[in-house]
Amino acid sequence: MSKIDYLRGNEAAAMGAKLARIGFMGAYPMVPSSEVMETIRTYIEKGELKAGYVEADGEKASHLATFGAAATGIRAFNATSSQGLAFMHEGLHMHAGSRMPTVIAIANRSLFVPQGIHCDHTDTISQRDTGWLQIHCETIQEVLDTLIQAYKISEHKEVRTPVFVCYDGYFISHSLERVAVPAQEEVDRFLPPYDPEEWNKTVPDGLPVFTSFGFLDNWFMEFKYIQWRGVEAAKQVIAEVDEEFGKRFGRRYGGLLDPYLTRDAEVILVTTGSHTSTARFAVNVMRKTGRRVGVIKIRSFRPYPREALCEAVGASQAKAVIVLDRIFNGAYTDEVKSALYPLKDRPMVKGFICGLNGRDVATYNMIDMAMQGFEMVKKGSLDQEVEYYFLRRREDQGNA
Amino acid sequence: MLKKYEELFSVKEEFMLPCGRSCPGCGGGIITRFALKAVEGKNFVLSSGSCGTNTTGIFPIGPMARVGVPVTMLGAFGGVFSGIREALNVTGREDATVLGIVGDGDAADIGFGLLSGMIERRHKVALIIQDNQGYAATGGQRSGTTPLKAWTRTTPDGKKQPPKQLPFIFMAHDIPYTATAAISHPEDLFAKIKKALKPENQPSLIQALSPCVPNWKIDPKRTIEVARLAVETGFWPLYEYERGSFRRTVFIKEKKPLQEFLKLQGRYAHVTEEDIRDIQHYMDELERKIEGYLRFYSQEI
Amino acid sequence: MKIVKTFYETVDLVKRGDFDFGWRPETIEDLCQEGPRCLPSRGAPASVTPDFMMREYLPKFHKEKCNRCGTCWVFCPLGIIYEEEDGSYDYEVEFCRACGICAHECPTQAIEMVRLIK
Numbered sequence: 001m002s003k004i005d006y007l008r009g010n011e012a013a014a015m016g017a018k019l020a021r022i023g024f025m026g027a028y029p030m031v032p033s034s035e036v037m038e039t040i041r042t043y044i045e046k047g048e049l050k051a052g053y054v055e056a057d058g059e060k061a062s063h064l065a066t067f068g069a070a071a072t073g074i075r076a077f078n079a080t081s082s083q084g085l086a087f088m089h090e091g092l093h094m095h096a097g098s099r100m101p102t103v104i105a106i107a108n109r110s111l112f113v114p115q116g117i118h119c120d121h122t123d124t125i126s127q128r129d130t131g132w133l134q135i136h137c138e139t140i141q142e143v144l145d146t147l148i149q150a151y152k153i154s155e156h157k158e159v160r161t162p163v164f165v166c167y168d169g170y171f172i173s174h175s176l177e178r179v180a181v182p183a184q185e186e187v188d189r190f191l192p193p194y195d196p197e198e199w200n201k202t203v204p205d206g207l208p209v210f211t212s213f214g215f216l217d218n219w220f221m222e223f224k225y226i227q228w229r230g231v232e233a234a235k236q237v238i239a240e241v242d243e244e245f246g247k248r249f250g251r252r253y254g255g256l257l258d259p260y261l262t263r264d265a266e267v268i269l270v271t272t273g274s275h276t277s278t279a280r281f282a283v284n285v286m287r288k289t290g291r292r293v294g295v296i297k298i299r300s301f302r303p304y305p306r307e308a309l310c311e312a313v314g315a316s317q318a319k320a321v322i323v324l325d326r327i328f329n330g331a332y333t334d335e336v337k338s339a340l341y342p343l344k345d346r347p348m349v350k351g352f353i354c355g356l357n358g359r360d361v362a363t364y365n366m367i368d369m370a371m372q373g374f375e376m377v378k379k380g381s382l383d384q385e386v387e388y389y390f391l392r393r394r395e396d397q398g399n400a
Numbered sequence: 401m402l403k404k405y406e407e408l409f410s411v412k413e414e415f416m417l418p419c420g421r422s423c424p425g426c427g428g429g430i431i432t433r434f435a436l437k438a439v440e441g442k443n444f445v446l447s448s449g450s451c452g453t454n455t456t457g458i459f460p461i462g463p464m465a466r467v468g469v470p471v472t473m474l475g476a477f478g479g480v481f482s483g484i485r486e487a488l489n490v491t492g493r494e495d496a497t498v499l500g501i502v503g504d505g506d507a508a509d510i511g512f513g514l515l516s517g518m519i520e521r522r523h524k525v526a527l528i529i530q531d532n533q534g535y536a537a538t539g540g541q542r543s544g545t546t547p548l549k550a551w552t553r554t555t556p557d558g559k560k561q562p563p564k565q566l567p568f569i570f571m572a573h574d575i576p577y578t579a580t581a582a583i584s585h586p587e588d589l590f591a592k593i594k595k596a597l598k599p600e601n602q603p604s605l606i607q608a609l610s611p612c613v614p615n616w617k618i619d620p621k622r623t624i625e626v627a628r629l630a631v632e633t634g635f636w637p638l639y640e641y642e643r644g645s646f647r648r649t650v651f652i653k654e655k656k657p658l659q660e661f662l663k664l665q666g667r668y669a670h671v672t673e674e675d676i677r678d679i680q681h682y683m684d685e686l687e688r689k690i691e692g693y694l695r696f697y698s699q700e701i
Numbered sequence: 702m703k704i705v706k707t708f709y710e711t712v713d714l715v716k717r718g719d720f721d722f723g724w725r726p727e728t729i730e731d732l733c734q735e736g737p738r739c740l741p742s743r744g745a746p747a748s749v750t751p752d753f754m755m756r757e758y759l760p761k762f763h764k765e766k767c768n769r770c771g772t773c774w775v776f777c778p779l780g781i782i783y784e785e786e787d788g789s790y791d792y793e794v795e796f797c798r799a800c801g802i803c804a805h806e807c808p809t810q811a812i813e814m815v816r817l818i819k
Binding site: 401402405408412414418419422424425426427428429430433456613619620621622623624627675685 | 753774779814
């Protein structure tokens with residue numbers, strides 16, 4: 001039986017990890033995700049969680065400790081953001097290539113220069129080619145649930161790929177929400193203990209450890225092919241795990257993506273992360289005025305839900321797709337365009353770069369963007385493919 | 401067999417297979433062979449990407465096929481060993497040994513920060529540093545432990561700075577056990593590895609001198625002779641520090657002239673008289689430091 | 702897989718659509734098929750031993766001069782020297798890289814590096 005609690009995003013991530021019965025955490029503080037490691041530490045001190053803990057001397061060391069622990073065959077966890085995630089980059093390739101299931105919680109934050117601690121997706125977009133899976137969460141309840149789902153996805157024998165569970169820094173990590181916390185027994189039924197497979201146990205006295213590959217010149221491509229297949233298999237697995245979670249706990253998040261009122265929509269907004277909630281509200285407002293708008297939330301960023309997106313957009317009557325891009329160079333827009341390429345009647349795709357370093361994207365901003373979408377449809381063309389949205393003017397300088 | 405090699409002969413089995421890609425005459429082979437004998441091929445032996453990869457080879461064939469050794473990327477061993485150690489502890493396997501064989505470039509340069517953090521957190525790991533005094537696997541560039549005036553690909557006029565002395569650095573971290581060793585004194589090396597594996601002595605670190613045939617430009621058959629002369633000229637003093645007591649393990653009564661050591665190596669072919677004086681001066685300073693530690697730790701001060 | 706030598710043979714193959722697309726591995730175990738099969742007695746694969754390496758010299762162990770000190774066994778970087786029942790030493794030829802350390806270190810000069818006649 002779930003109990004109701006009031007949790008912040010970081011606490012929900014830590015709670016999810018505790019319910020998933022992690023065996024190890026490598027930790028290094030990083031704003032805005034430090035509370036995750038601190039909460040896990042309190043759980044260990046209070047005896048609620050039995051896990052190894054290494055407070056490393058840097059994110060590179062903390063990730064490598066997580067990797068080492070995962071190599072011995074236990075469930076490992078880590079949490080970081082922006083600069084720390086960038087520092088781990090080299091090890092992330094090794095980790096994904098080693099096919100070891102791990103989950104890292106990421107509180108999305110912008111990268112330095114300029115210095116900023118607020119929400120931005122530049123940190124995780126920079127890791128999109130490491131081979132890790134990425135799931136973005138919209139609400140705090142989703143963070144807790146996705147963290148439990150993430151271990152099941154990651155440890156699935158077709159997938160065996162590590163996962164980032166991402167949520168917006170400060171918007172989700174530090175705000176408070178009423179959350180239903182599932183009971184440990186129910187989570188145990190959903191998520192069995194981690195059993196590293198036979199091929200991991202190669203050391204003579206049976207200690208499970210992954211023996212990583214040295215120079216594999218002749219078979220490099222084949223190895224990568226098997227790795228890639230694991231990521232592709234995740235498309236199916238993410239949807240299945242979400243469905244099963246929905247059946248057991250009553251909450252589902254749409255699997256790879258979550259379309260909202262898109263079936264008859266003329267303009268579709270595509271969002272990732274917490275401003276999806278604002279977008280849903282904006283869609284409701286516009287529907288009341290007679291405008292047919294819908295929103296698609298991209299939940300799984302890697303593997304990118306190309307087929308699902310094509311299906312959702314193709315089934316609608318959208319002529320314009322507006323992508324809310326929280327990355328300074330419009331990378332989400334590129335992904336959407338590339339995914340929609342196979343459609344016969346391709347809609348126009350426009351990207352608005354908005355919300356960098358936590359700048360608010362309010363309801364009226366989204367309504368404005370949707371209205372621009374309608375103008376695009378009327379005109380039949382768009383003037384700029386990617387545009388920075390709502391920059392301050394020089395006249396605003398006095399009002400910080 | 402010779403009495404002094406009795407300990408070495410106690411483990412006759414060879415755990416390292418001869419099929420790797422190391423150069424003919426590579427000193428690293430001796431270090432790996434005896435390190436594996438010391439753990440009797442069991443437990444965790446880890447290596448990291450460097451010349452160690454040549455002795456680790458291609459999984460699952462290769463020299464470590466009998467042992468099964470994880471290879472990490474360069475600069476990573478400090479974090480990975482910490483994680484492995486804690487994970488083993490939390491799953492009730494505190495008695496499993498974690499033995500790492502890493503290169504000098506990894507320990508002294510790229511992985512130095514992480515190594516320092518791992519020692520500071522006192523994770524029970526034994527480390528053997530295969531010191532060939534340069535980045536040998538990438539072609540022989542200078543590293544933090546390249547000695548003064550030595551030729552490398554990035555110091556063609558001779559290195560102008562003295563090397564890092566890793567045992568001294570980690571004595572300042574209050575590491576329980578640290579020592580220098582050389583492949584020419586394998587009985588000393590083996591005894592030190594055995595001491596490094598004792599749980600009360602961990603974390604431990606042994607810096608073992610291992611001449612590199614292509615990068616020191618020596619005749620492959622003289623690998624052991626070069627290492628022996630390094631010790632006997634006082635260039636590479638052998639000492640150990642064990643939980644508050646510091647001692648020399650091989651005492652050279654009459655040091656051989658430095659020139660005997662230098663003339664066997666092509667990497668010192670360019671040295672002038674002034675360079676030799678500088679090298680000798682550095683060696684004298686090193687001797688003074690050792691004397692100082694001997695007095696300090698025997699509490700004569 | 703056909704190994705095609707000439708331009709026109711290739712053009713012909715393309716016209717006929719006669720391509721062998723090769724084998725796709727399904728599991729990690731498929732990748733390492735070579736390993737277990739090519740392991741001779743001590744587990745070292747023949748493909749990376751110096752069998753095909755050019756060796757100009759090879760050691761020759763003169764058993765009558767051997768004083769059973771074990772120095773050669775200690776210093777071989779590959780560990781291919783082994784002790785026989787009578788206490789003298791011999792080595793595994795197929796793995797030797799002819800570095801010459803055993804010959805140089807032997808105190809009684811019982812090991813000689815002999816030039817191979819090619």
